[in-house]
Amino acid sequence: MPVPLSILDLAPLVAGGDVGDALRRTLDLARRAEQFGYHRYWVAEHHFTPGVASAQPALLLGQIAAVTDHIRLGSGAVQTGHQTALSIVEQFGLLDALYPGRFDLGLGRSGQAKKEALRETAKHAVPQEEQVVDGLLIPKPFSWAPIFASKRTALASSLLQQPGAESLPLDEILDQIFALLAGPYTDGEGNEVTAIPGAGADLEVWLLGSSGGESARTAGARGLPFAAxxxxxxxxxxxxxxxxRASFVPSSSLAKPHLMVSADVLVAEDDATAQRLAVPFALWVRSIRTGLGAVPFPSIEQAEGYAWSSADDDLVADRVSTRFVGSPATVAEQLRTLQRVTGADELLVTTIAYHHPDRVRSYELLAKEWGYPFPVDQR
Known part of the structure; x- marks a missing residue:
């Protein structure tokens, strides 16, 4: 049986659409994903992004839970850099109280990750070259440093935190989250408080990361599942x-490493149709890479009308070349390569298309090719 396949959804807006339309599409896609047999349905957290409606994962997950029955739901990821441990535990504790045992609390570092990216850029004088590892393309890395150092990013950051607030180190906020979930939370002097809702919540805690940095090492050291x-x-x-894997220490909840790896995919009945539907993706990625945030996803006609430069090509090359686009057989084979090379225990796929039926159809075709739906007791 192939490894489990799950979905990451940004609740994307499309050109000419609005937030309500994007969110209704997400609810419909989640219902379909459950029918198709996907293992998990995760939603992202992005702020000040014109083309993404998924800004508050817990709120959106509550709406998704209400229209689904059994598919696991989660955050990919709650940004710990501008929330307190208590707010996170209360949000997901409330979800678990209403829909017990269905939620994954995926955590990311956000603000801390920006600082690390700036340090890493300064440290690596020799750039990594593109390579192919056992059939998997590993492109040259993209540097986020100019975007993280921009005035727009500074403005966004100022609105995400109270004046003078400092993000807690990852280990410290994890200590608080686990202590609040276990309940009661004590200060070592006999004083205690209990998070209601939150204490005793049945949550599966994940860390997410984009490098071999602190998130990956901390997930391993704490014996948590990790999404790359x-x-x-x-x-x-x-x-x-x-x-x-190198830092993994078995925990009470996880005896061996458990790795999930994400991928951008777009599936259609044949390779040519998929390639046609994929045309707007590069323009959408360009909007992200220029630091303005993802724009509403363009139509094919809008994308074809854009005059590309060589600088634009370089800006989006790593994302476009590593997106898996094609027929069900083509994309499934690419995903199997990704799984084999990374050793992933699960795969997390994300698909954006201008027309909602094309996006739904992409997930349906991939699920069938993957062998879904599996019997419930095999998930």
Whole structure:
């Protein structure tokens, strides 16, 4: 049986659409994903992004839970850099109280990751070259440093935190989250408080990361499952997987490493149709890479009307070349290569298309090719 296949959804807006339309599409896709047999349905957290409606994972997950029955739901990922441990535990504790045992609490570092990216850029004087590892393309890395150092990023960051607030180190906020989930939370002097809702919640805690940095190492050291981003940072996926496994220590919840790897995919009935539907993706990625945030996903006609430069090509090359596009057989084979090379225990796929039926159809075709739906007791 192939490894489990799950979905990451950004609740993307499309050109000419609005937020309500994007969210209704997400609810419909989640219902379909459950019918198709996908293992998990995760939603992202992005802020100040014109083309992404998934800004508050817990709120969106509550709506998805209400229209689905059994598919696991989760965050990919809650950004710990501008939330307290208590707010995170209360949000997901509330979800678990209403829909017990269905939620994955996926955590990311956000603000801390920006600082690390700036340090890593300064440290690596010799750039990593593109390579192919056992059939898997590992492209040159993209540097986020100019975007993270921009005035727009500074403005966004100022609105995500109270004035003067400092993000807690990853280990510290994890300590607080686990202590609040276990309940009661004590200060060592006999004083205690209990998170209601939150204490006792049945959550599966994950860490997500885009490199072999702190998130990968911490997930391993704490014996937590880890999700590595091939779709966001394909150049660093092998580094992330290696760092996670090298640092892994068995925990009460996980006896051996458990790695999920993400990928951008688009499936259609044949390769030519898929390639046609994929045309707007490069223009959408360009909007992200220029630091303005993802725009509403363009139509094919809008994308074809854009005058590309060589600089534009370089800006999006790693994302476009590592997106798996084609017929069900073509994409399934590419996903099997990704799984084999990374040793992933699960795969997480994300698909964006201008027309909603094309996106739904992509997930349906892939699920059938993957062998879904599996019997419930085999998931």
């Amino acid at each position: 981003n091939y779709h966001v940072a394909p150049a660093k996926v092998l580094e992330a997987a290696q760092a996670y």
